[in-house]
Each structure stands twice: as C-alpha cells, then as structure tokens.
Amino acid sequence: MNPLSTKDGGRRWLTTVGTKMPRTVVAVDDRVTADEAFRLAASGTGLAWYGDFPGARNLLAALSRRCGTAAGKPFQEQRNQRSRRARILGRLLVPLDPGHVLPLRRGPDVREACTEVYGPSETASLVSLRELLGVVGAHEWRVKGVEIPALGARIHPHHGVFSPVRGEYVDLVARTPLPTKELAFDIGTGTGVLAAVLARRGVERVVATDNEPRALACARENFERLGCTGTETLEADVFPPGRAPLIVCNPPWLPARAHTPLERAVYDPGSRMLKAFLDRLPRHLEPGGEAWLILSDLAELLGLRRREELLDAFERSGLEVLGREDIRPRHRRADAKEVTSLWRLTTRAAPVPD
Incomplete structure (x- = not known):
C-alpha cells in the first residue's frame, strides 16, 4: 500500500451524494487483506483499487460482511449503523480515465452510464466503487424500464x-x-x-x-x-x-x-x-x-x-x-x-x- 502518486492524487472526485473525497487515499490491489482494508476504511482512509475489477467487487463484499447487520435493532439504531456502513463501503474507490474509461482488468464499459450521471469528462477521476455500481445498475434500469x-x-x-x-x-x-x-x-x-x-x-x-x-x-x-x-x-x-x-x-x-x-x-x-x-x-x-x-x-x-x-x-x-x-x-x-x-x-x- 502506498499513497497515491502526484498524477493519481490529482484525479477529480466524482459523487452524486455530496460525500467528500477522503483526505488520505492509498493505492491497493489484490495483495491487501480484507481485515487490513476494513481497518483503514473504518479509520477514514480511502482505498484506491488498482487490481482487477472482480477483485474490487470481492473486497467490497468482504468489507460489507465485516460491517455487521442492523437487523432486529430499533429503527434509529438501524439507520445509524447503515449510515456508518455506507461511509465505510464508500471508501473503496476505483479510478476512471478521461472519458469515464474504467482502466481495471476485466472491468465493464461504464462510459455511457457515467456520462448520463456525471456528464462528459476529459479528466481522470476517482469514484466510490459502491456508487459506480449504483450508477451502472441505474443505467440498466433506465434502459430496461x-x-x-x-x-x-x-x-x-x-x-x-x-x-x-x-x-x-x-x-x-x-x-x-x-x-x-x-x-x-x-x-x-x-x-x-x-x-x-x-x-x-x-x-x-x-x-x-x-x-x-x-x-x-x-x-x-x-x-x-x-x-x-x-x-x-x-x-x-x-x-x-x-x-x-x-x-x-x-x-x-x-x-x-x-x-x-x-x-x-x-x-x-x-x-x-x-x-x-x-x-x-x-x-x-x-x-x-x-x-x-x-x-x-x-x-x-x-x-x-x-x-x-x-x-x-x-x-x-x-x-x-x-x-x-x-x-x-x-x-x-x-x-x-x-x-x-x-x-x-x-x-x-x-x-x-x-
């Protein structure tokens, strides 16, 4: 794990939910363990993923399991726990190259979905993987109806x-x-x-x-x-x-x-x-x-x-x-x-x- 390079550290932050880019962002790949990733994300550190795309999804699922469940708790406790879970999961990030190109191996084509939501892009950016999956899913619903x-x-x-x-x-x-x-x-x-x-x-x-x-x-x-x-x-x-x-x-x-x-x-x-x-x-x-x-x-x-x-x-x-x-x-x-x-x-x- 290393801090992002000057080039990658200058990537534009993409969000539709008003969250701020983590102050500290480290580059990670398949070598990071789920426990270490969870410790970093829970402490506020962003994890910019540079492994293959299925590995990013697997890590997101592993982080989700470590967040626990809110089932059976009073409504406000459920909301608080889900909010904390969203913050932690939102710190797993993926890069996008100009034109909303996802540069990860075995990654899907997200250009059209991202352009619908964020508009055209001529600069490199970072986006929460969780948000990106939501953007892609919304695009599929928009097409299918x-x-x-x-x-x-x-x-x-x-x-x-x-x-x-x-x-x-x-x-x-x-x-x-x-x-x-x-x-x-x-x-x-x-x-x-x-x-x-x-x-x-x-x-x-x-x-x-x-x-x-x-x-x-x-x-x-x-x-x-x-x-x-x-x-x-x-x-x-x-x-x-x-x-x-x-x-x-x-x-x-x-x-x-x-x-x-x-x-x-x-x-x-x-x-x-x-x-x-x-x-x-x-x-x-x-x-x-x-x-x-x-x-x-x-x-x-x-x-x-x-x-x-x-x-x-x-x-x-x-x-x-x-x-x-x-x-x-x-x-x-x-x-x-x-x-x-x-x-x-x-x-x-x-x-x-x-």
Missing part, C-alpha cells in the same frame, strides 16, 4: 429518481374514481408515473411538479415515450401556481433524515413535504375538488408517527376526509402488516352564518 400494469407499459427511471418498483400506490391512483378529467396536479412527480396514469385515464391536462431537475427530466422522457401529450412539468417546491379540481401527492413516507438524494423519496425529516402539502393545499384545491394523499402506515408501525398526528394535521389545515382506499403492498421487502392508503381529502365547507 419497470413494467407498470396500470399503464400497460414501462416507466424508465433515471439515476437518483425513485423507481416505482412498489406498484401498489400506482394501483390506488389507477382504480380510485376520478372526480374530474379537466385538470390535475401531480405533486412530487418523480418518474412521472402517477401523472402518466392520470393522463391514460383521460385527464386532459396534468401539471407535474418536482424540486429535483433530474426527476423532471426523467418525467419528461417518460411522458414522451408514452405519448402523454396533455402532461407538463414544472420545477416547484410543492405546488404550481393556481388551483386544480384534483391534486395528487405521494410524499416521502418516513419522517427521518435521508442519507442520499435517492432516499429523499422515502425519508423526509420532520415530514416537511407532507406538512407543506397539507398546509398549502386549501389555497390550491378548487372548491369541491379532491386531493389524493398517498401514504403508507409504515411510519406508524415503526413508531415514527401516530395516526392521530396525521388526522390532527388534516384538521388544522381545514381538510376533511371524503374516504380512504387501502391496499396491501406486494413487494417482497414490505412489512407484512403494512397498508398503503389513498386519502381522499377536500376543503372543509365554511359554516353558514345564522
């Missing part, structure tokens, strides 16, 4: 945009009776899957918002693939200007801190998006219109939120519940007790004066 039965077609997620692999929330939007076919807002659209379902159901105009440019680019590409001519995208924190007779929102389900951009689709500290949606909803929902709020009760099962807190939030925002559609998740990793609900909300009518 995810089959959506409610659409009879595939949605193609981009890197960093939550994939609709849990389809039960899509089924809820596909089966709940529409209050209108004139206009709908889809808040936090992500891949655009819910907006596409509304358009396929005959809603003439759907405005899809998100605060992530990569999500909006993903949604636009999916709308074009599907021929959803009545859909449009808008970068917004929550709502677009104006009112609509139907507003759909599938916010992050768990009020906890996200560790990566992708996790922001699931974790939302203090339920910021949920609260913003409910607080501002009366100003954007047409009188007599419906808002469809889609939430799993997983936060309640984990003790992160009580059902009463959600109902109190409806009350404070001047909303009443018209009805609720429930569905059990089909995903193999879902909690057996979990229920996903579509809450049909409307603004509470003002009292008639005497």
